[in-house]
Amino acid sequence: MKKGFSKLFLVVLSICLLVGLNGCGNSDLKAEDKVQTRVIVDAAGNQVEVPMEVKKIGVVPIPWASVIYCIDNSSARLSAMNPSAMQAYKGHFLESMDPEYGNISTACIGSDLSINMEETAKNGVEVMIIWDYQEAEAAQLKEVGIAPIMIKNETIDELQTSMKIIGELLGKEERAQQFIDSYTKTYEYMKAKQEAVKTADKPRVLYLRDAQLKIQGNDNFMREALELAGADNVASQVKSNATMEEILAWDPEIIFLSNFDEFEPEDLYKNTIPGQDWSSISAVKNKKVYKTPLGIYRWDAPGVETPLMMKWMAQIIQPDIFNDEDVETELTAYYKDYFNYKLSAKDMALILSEDANKQSQ
Incomplete structure (x- = not known):
């Protein structure tokens, strides 16, 4: 009995091994096909x-x-x-x-x-x-x-x-951490200037999202950036759109135009937007209206280029305080370091909206 049982056990074991090699092998293949x-x-x-x-x-x-x-x-x-x-x-x-x-x-x-x-x-x-x-x-x-x-x-x-x-x-x-570190470095740079910012005269700044007078400078992100740059953000508490009457009362000394719309400084300088009169606004009279840069994306939306945006804006708002770093030099180094891309003069002009800003001082 023991001998017969041993033979039977070996036969059954052999069949199981064959079935396992075929059946289980297929099962393993199916498992491999599944997305991990x-x-x-x-x-x-x-x-x-x-x-x-x-x-x-x-x-x-x-x-x-x-x-x-x-x-x-x-x-x-x-x-x-x-x-x-x-x-x-x-x-x-x-x-x-x-x-x-x-x-x-x-x-x-x-x-x-x-x-x-x-x-x-x-x-x-x-x-x-x-x-x-x-x-x-x-x-x-x-x-x-x-x-x-x-x-x-x-x-x-x-x-x-x-x-x-x-x-x-x-x-x-x-790589993500490199971009995060860029934010940290710029934020620390801006914070280090805050003692000087506190005692400086703060120009009245208006940041527009579009020609319908929707405000760009009222969200938490841009509000903080303008504050760090030393601006008196005149529309910081406006929920959505401003009126022309409000803008006339604020009389902004600097105006930023978002790249979410196609309007440009010339539209304000020449007073060509229907239903609006910019002729008496200080920023318009003194040619201090600026189209925001656009590189990988619009600089006025939170993104990887926002550290560059914060410095660009600060140099316009408080040029005597934020005068130790050149935006164009930083921009060239940024694209070289992060994208191994050498900016041409044409690239630089496109990013910084130089054509749109040619009349601005």
Whole structure:
């Protein structure tokens, strides 16, 4: 019995091994075919499961396609973006630095931050970057198998945290930290000047987002930047739009024009905007209206170039205090260090809106 049992055991064992080699081998193959994942904690504190290697990313927040581009140092993984962000690309500096960026789809995302879930899924997007308040969109994205990553950027701290999350998502933690360190260095530089700023005369500054008098300088981020630069931000408490009557009463001495609109200093100097009269405004009479720079993205939105923006703005507002660093020199070094790109004179002119600002002093 023992001998017969041993033979039977060996036969059964051989069959099991054969079945295991075939059946289990197939099972292992299927396991390998499955996408391996990892967990990232987003800016809202959500634990989000994402592919180990993310290949296709969609971006709802307008400035953040540029942030991903800069941290990844490539547009290869950007698959869908806000059409408003693409408007800052066409005909501007980045178009010459990266022609492929213009091929990113804008069909899945609306200018109103809406998401076409069906088109996004067809596009193959694996991860969608969204604002922290877009909870309904996050739930819908999960339903179609797309990982939602929430970000914030109302303050410098929130921006830096969100950059760190993007670095983790891309597997580019060290490069993300370099951009974060750039913020820290600039912030410390600005803070070190605050004793002089406190005692200086603060010019009245108006920051406009568009020709309809929507205010750009009233959000937390830009409000702090203007304060650090030594400005009397006349419209800091305006919730949305100012009126021409209010602007006349404020009589700003410096006006910044956002790149979210096509208006330029000449429109104010020549008084060509219908229904508005700028002729008596000090900034207009003294030719101190400035179009904001636009490089990788619009400088007046939180992004990787904001440290450059803070210094550019400070040198206009308080030139006697912020006079120890040259923006053009820093800009040249910035693109060389971060993108291994040598700026030409044409590039510099495009970024700094030199043509638009040629009449400004």
